[in-house]
Amino acid sequence: NAGVTQTPKFQVLKTGQSMTLQCAQDMNHEYMSWYRQDPGMGLRLIHYSVGAGITDQGEVPNGYNVSRSTTEDFPLRLLSAAPSQTSVYFCASSATGGVQETQYFGPGTRLLVL
Amino acid sequence: GQSLEQPSEVTAVEGAIVQINCTYQTSGFYGLSWYQQHDGGAPTFLSYNALDGLEETGRFSSFLSRSDSYGYLLLQELQMKDSASYFCAVLYGGSQGNLIFGKGTKLSVKP
Numbered sequence: 001n002a003g004v005t006q007t008p009k010f011q012v013l014k015t016g017q018s019m020t021l022q023c024a025q026d027m028n029h030e031y032m033s034w035y036r037q038d039p040g041m042g043l044r045l046i047h048y049s050v051g052a053g054i055t056d057q058g059e060v061p062n063g064y065n066v067s068r069s070t071t072e073d074f075p076l077r078l079l080s081a082a083p084s085q086t087s088v089y090f091c092a093s094s095a096t097g098g099v100q101e102t103q104y105f106g107p108g109t110r111l112l113v114l
Numbered sequence: 115g116q117s118l119e120q121p122s123e124v125t126a127v128e129g130a131i132v133q134i135n136c137t138y139q140t141s142g143f144y145g146l147s148w149y150q151q152h153d154g155g156a157p158t159f160l161s162y163n164a165l166d167g168l169e170e171t172g173r174f175s176s177f178l179s180r181s182d183s184y185g186y187l188l189l190q191e192l193q194m195k196d197s198a199s200y201f202c203a204v205l206y207g208g209s210q211g212n213l214i215f216g217k218g219t220k221l222s223v224k225p
Contacts, residue, residue: 031211042217050211097211099145105156
């Protein structure tokens with residue numbers, strides 16, 4: 001049982017490049033989400049999904065796309081990276097997304113956009 | 115709108131008790147949860163309050179007052195390993211899955 005896994009751990013991009021951050025969970029959780037964390041800003045929700053085929057926007061969705069074709073995977077796509085997207089990205093999952101549930105976070109992806 | 119307010123930093127000494135406050139503003143309240151994050155690590159779940167009162171889990175306790183839209187995390191018998199950031203979180207607008215975090219409180223425990 002690996003929990004929530006994220007790849008890559010580190011990435012450097014040039015402005016305008018695209019990439020996909022991978023997230024997978026093996027706990028059969030319906031809910032998955034992506035957060036970005038910047039110094040002094042806490043965790044800000046980018047996108048979330050309450051089940052396969054269902055996604056919704058969080059606080060800061062601009063510049064990011066998601067899809068949820070399987071229960072296990074929830075990739076985050078940056079179509080044209082910008083320096084403002086330099087951040088640490090965390091993927092999380094829980095059974096259904098309720099605040100009472102434990103959110104399990106992945107180890108994070110550290111992204112630098114030059 | 116919605117907001118979560120926490121102090122940005124708190125300092126305490128080993129063995130002491132510290133309280134980290136969180137005030138929230140959100141429509142459709144479903145409870146307040148707390149997370150801990152060590153530098154360089156991922157957040158981990160600590161506790162959850164749906165009803166008014168105190169929930170105790172070992173050295174950590176969490177309190178909620180729904181009428182005051184206020185909660186706090188109480189850490190007792192502080193240890194150096196408790197140095198971390200602590201976040202409160204609520205569901206935004208009561209929407210399932212739209213979990214919003216405060217900006218976090220950085221706790222420094224001194225010897």
